[in-house]
Structure formats: structure tokens, C-alpha cells
Amino acid sequence: MTPAVDASLLSELLATARPEGWEPVRAAAEARLEAQGLPDTAMEDWKYLDLSPLRERSFHSAEAASPAPAASDIPGLVHPEMMATRQVFVNGFHAPHASCATAIPPGVRFFPISTASEACRLLGTLGEGAPDFFEDLNTARFTEGAVILVPQNVRVEVPLHLLFLNRPAGDGVLPAVFPRVLVALDRGAELELVEEHHGEGAYLSCPVVEVRVAEGAVLRHERIQRESLDAFHFGALRAEVARGGQYHSRTLSFGGRLSRQRPRVRLAEGAEATLDGLALIGDSQVADTHSFLHHAEPHGTSRQLHKCVVDGQARAIFNGQIRVAPGAQVTDAQQQSRNLLLSEKARVDTKPQLEIYADDVKCSHGAAVGQLDPDELFYLQSRGLDPEDARNLLTYGFAADLLARIPVASLRRALRHLVLARTQAASLGDLA
Numbered sequence: 001m002t003p004a005v006d007a008s009l010l011s012e013l014l015a016t017a018r019p020e021g022w023e024p025v026r027a028a029a030e031a032r033l034e035a036q037g038l039p040d041t042a043m044e045d046w047k048y049l050d051l052s053p054l055r056e057r058s059f060h061s062a063e064a065a066s067p068a069p070a071a072s073d074i075p076g077l078v079h080p081e082m083m084a085t086r087q088v089f090v091n092g093f094h095a096p097h098a099s100c101a102t103a104i105p106p107g108v109r110f111f112p113i114s115t116a117s118e119a120c121r122l123l124g125t126l127g128e129g130a131p132d133f134f135e136d137l138n139t140a141r142f143t144e145g146a147v148i149l150v151p152q153n154v155r156v157e158v159p160l161h162l163l164f165l166n167r168p169a170g171d172g173v174l175p176a177v178f179p180r181v182l183v184a185l186d187r188g189a190e191l192e193l194v195e196e197h198h199g200e201g202a203y204l205s206c207p208v209v210e211v212r213v214a215e216g217a218v219l220r221h222e223r224i225q226r227e228s229l230d231a232f233h234f235g236a237l238r239a240e241v242a243r244g245g246q247y248h249s250r251t252l253s254f255g256g257r258l259s260r261q262r263p264r265v266r267l268a269e270g271a272e273a274t275l276d277g278l279a280l281i282g283d284s285q286v287a288d289t290h291s292f293l294h295h296a297e298p299h300g301t302s303r304q305l306h307k308c309v310v311d312g313q314a315r316a317i318f319n320g321q322i323r324v325a326p327g328a329q330v331t332d333a334q335q336q337s338r339n340l341l342l343s344e345k346a347r348v349d350t351k352p353q354l355e356i357y358a359d360d361v362k363c364s365h366g367a368a369v370g371q372l373d374p375d376e377l378f379y380l381q382s383r384g385l386d387p388e389d390a391r392n393l394l395t396y397g398f399a400a401d402l403l404a405r406i407p408v409a410s411l412r413r414a415l416r417h418l419v420l421a422r423t424q425a426a427s428l429g430d431l432a
Helices: 009-013 022-036 080-085 133-141 374-382 387-403 409-422
Strands: 059-061 086-090 109-112 145-150 160-166 174-177 180-185 190-199 208-213 218-226 232-241 246-253 258-267 272-281 286-295 301-310 315-324 331-341 347-356 361-370
Touching: 022 133, 080 086, 080 160, 080 409, 086 145, 133 208, 133 232, 145 190, 160 174, 180 190, 180 218, 208 218, 208 246, 218 232, 218 258, 218 409, 232 246, 232 272, 246 258, 246 286, 246 387, 258 272, 272 286, 272 387, 286 301, 286 331, 301 315, 301 347, 301 387, 315 331, 315 361, 331 347, 331 387, 347 361, 374 387, 387 409
Parallel strands: 059 174, 086 160, 145 180, 160 190, 180 208, 190 218, 208 232, 218 246, 232 258, 246 272, 258 286, 272 301, 286 315, 301 331, 315 347, 331 361
Antiparallel strands: 109 145
């Protein structure tokens, strides 16, 4: 297990040169890639996710787009509350002309990872457990990304926005992008972060986010995957939450031909975590979530609600594991997997897990897979809605409740309209 990073480390990083030890980390990742190869369904963690569509294509490391497109040209990606704190990356490379940091408070550092030599000491050290193939791919090959460092007792009032735009170069080459993000909050700091992925055409996106929440700090993290329906997205998140810290994450997956999210969170004494998720998919999309919440010390609290709305011939996969370590007494961990099937060929594989090695805990988990309630459909029709509108309204209601707590108003509205469109409920009016 990787030792926890000391909460006072951020001040040291600002005076630390890039460590010589980072290149061996890259080399170790490259060696693991050569030894293991692309995962297949014979592996337990990949038994439901067939990567054959990925094997049939050839990808090459992306190059900087020239000229890089402006984010303002893409509907639904401009959020007024975050215009002055937005960092844009196109095909994995920073686009300074589309970025802005004028509303960043003094002392907060928010910059491209290529200029962040002082922060490299943290890279690859956070979280626990072995990396998977795509995380190793990022570690071995990434060139760009973002670093966010929030000093002690600083509360960032304006949400920070990381926007990753992906698109082919137009020469027939399918790009592979490997953005890397490091977020470190010092003791007592507070931050709202929005991480958004969007694209056009076919490409491979393998982002890795590492998060360190120090003692008493609070990080609220919105993760939005709106990749192209021809894209492949394999995201990894590693988070460590120190004593009394809070990490609240919400992952919303709408795009991708194949997509996988792999969040892993370690909680110290008295730490809190929320790890919610929504996958809204159709046609032949596949969305996979493999999560791991580790209560390593006593008095921790975690909540996880994962929802899937699956239409067409799509398939959703959820494997959520909560581990309560020996000695982690007075742990309170609750996990729910709720899934809605909208067609006869839609499929969900769900496996919530509790692994408990302490005896004074309050833990529960549950899973439900079903279709729309006939009684609820009948009730709405009896009140004047036609069958299609009744179906769409119930589907929207099932998916949209996870959006209600998003604090950025324009983002919340944009995502509600997206859910309305995906559930074909636009005829019901502006529910957002």
C-alpha cells in the first residue's frame, strides 16, 4: 500500500524540482503494458466488457490540433459561472487561447501539468491497488494535463472547470489521448471542480485523475463524460481523503461506444466520501463502472448511489466494492445500484460488494434491475398524458434526480436538457 501523503506536503512541492524518480515510474508502467497485453473477458474484472471493437482499430498518440477549435463553438459547453476559471485541452494538449484563469484566487495554483515540475513528486503516488492496463497506458505515455493546488484554509468560491475536447485530425489517423490531472487540497481548503470530456468522431481517451484531500479539506468533483458515440473512454480516478476530509464525486456517463470508469477512494479516520454515478446509454453502447471504496481507518462514512438507464441493445456493468479494514470500527457505508431497462434487448450486470473485517459497523448494499412501473404509467395516463409521454416522464425522473444537487446552475440546466433529449421527453416542456 502506498503511504499517505503528508498534509503539509503542498508547501514543500512549490520549492521541489522534478524528481528523478518519475521516469522509472513511467518505465515500470511500460514494462507492465508489455507483460500483460490488452485485457480480455477471461479476466474477472473484464468478464462482461468485450474489447474486440477496440482491437479492430489502430490508434496513434494524438498531436496538438492546429488550429485548435474554440470551446465556445460547441453548444452546451459554455457555462457562464466558470468562464473565468476554465482550462481547455484539445486532443490532450492545453489550448491557452480558449482558457482563462482571471477568477482564480491568490495562492491557488491551476496550470498545465507540462509546466508543473514542482508537483511531479505526487504523480503516481496516490491511491492504492494495482493500476489496470489503461491507467498504465496513461502513466507511460501522457504528455499533458492539469495541476490544481489549493493552499491551507483557502476556500475557492468559483468552480474550476477542466474541459477536454477530442477530435480526429482529418487525415484518417485515430488519435489516442492521455490527459493527466492532479488535484491536491491542503488542510482546511475547499474546492468545487468540474471535469468534462467531449468529442467528435472516433478516438481513444484514457484520462487519469489523482486526488489528495488533506485533513479537514472538502472537494466536490463533478465528472461528465460526453464523448462521441464512436469513441472509447477508459477513465481512472485515485483519491486519498485524510482525517476529517470530505470528497464528494458524481460521475455522469452519456457518450462512448465503450466506456469504463474506475474510481478508487481511500478514507482515513473520520473521512467522508460520496461516489455517485449515472449512465444513460442506448443503441449498442457499453458503459462499465468498477469502483472501490476503502475504509482504512475508523469512523469513516461513505455513500454510493449508481444508476443506469439502458435502452436499445446497450449494456451497463456495475461492480462496486466497499472494503472495511480490520480496526476500521464505527464505519457507516451505504451502497445502492438501481437500474432501469427500457427495451427487451437492454442488459445490466450489477454486483455490489461488501468486504468487512470490523465488527462495529453500519453497512448495507442493494441492487435492483427492472422496467417502468405499470401502476405509475397508468396513473400518469389517467391524468391525461399519452403513453409515450408518461414513459418519457418517468424515465426522466429516474435519471434526473442525481442532477439536482449540481451547484453550477448552467451546467445543471445543460445536463437536464441532455437527459430530456436522450429520454425523448422534450415534448413535455422545459422541465429543467
